[in-house]
Amino acid sequence: MSGGGGAMPPYAQMLGLVREGRRLSMPFGPHLIGSPGRLHGGSVAGLMEIAANLAVREAVRDAGDDADAMLKPVNVTVDYLREGAMEDTHAEAFIMRVGRRVANVRVEAWQGDRGRLIAAARLNLLIVRDSAEPQPPPAARSR
């Protein structure tokens, strides 16, 4: 999420995320539980946000520009399709578009059966490129 990739940031480590090829996986752990016997929706959302981040970061890098580009989340919409059971969860991100400034991403999350999604998300990420066009002035209210 930050820097050049490699080690996961603390929040992703807390969730226990591991990369498995194109997938990002979240092995089950009790700390992920929301109501009894179910994953907390927020832990699944966290998994999907980070999957989207990693996918966009790689797409920007593969395009050969701005390996150091910063990604900032603009928004995320999560649809919860099924209860998350106390099992390993996996996520895969699909990039709809990567532009100069914005990436539009879709993410799917599932457990045992790849075809049985437990959640789906859409995210818009801002791509902040140091080298490219001049940046707008810093936000007026950066307290």
Next chain:
Amino acid sequence: MTNAEGADEKRVLDDAGRMQRFVDRFMSAVPHLQALGIGYVASGSNWAELQMPYAPQLVAYPDSGVIASGAIFSLMDSAAGFSVFVTMGRFEPHATLDLRCDYLRPATPGETVFGRAECYKMTRRVAFVRGIAHDGDPEHPIANVAGTFMLTGSA
């Protein structure tokens, strides 16, 4: 949140002792809240506020110390779910149907994040929620959320 403070007290929740039991039950049943350090602040007839003190395990950007948007999403999902509970006045099973979160600005490193949500409409099967996250000044929010919950327990 518009009519939060002025809203009428009602049902089981106007008794402080029972409210505390209600909250303790809610919080202790949610291990993920404990993992994130999320705690109770206040609630009213149709709103709830939770807090998430700054903590190392929340960080997504080690260079700046800015916390993960996913942690804010968890905070807001929980505050929104809690606002549905207090609106119903009891622990009825419910599940997030969808939740959208706009990230307006990064949370200030070191600051506690507050998540405040209200259930502004309740039907037999669906609860509609909205809320904000801020780190001290509600007029200068970090995030804005809107979502819906399914009331899975209703017959």
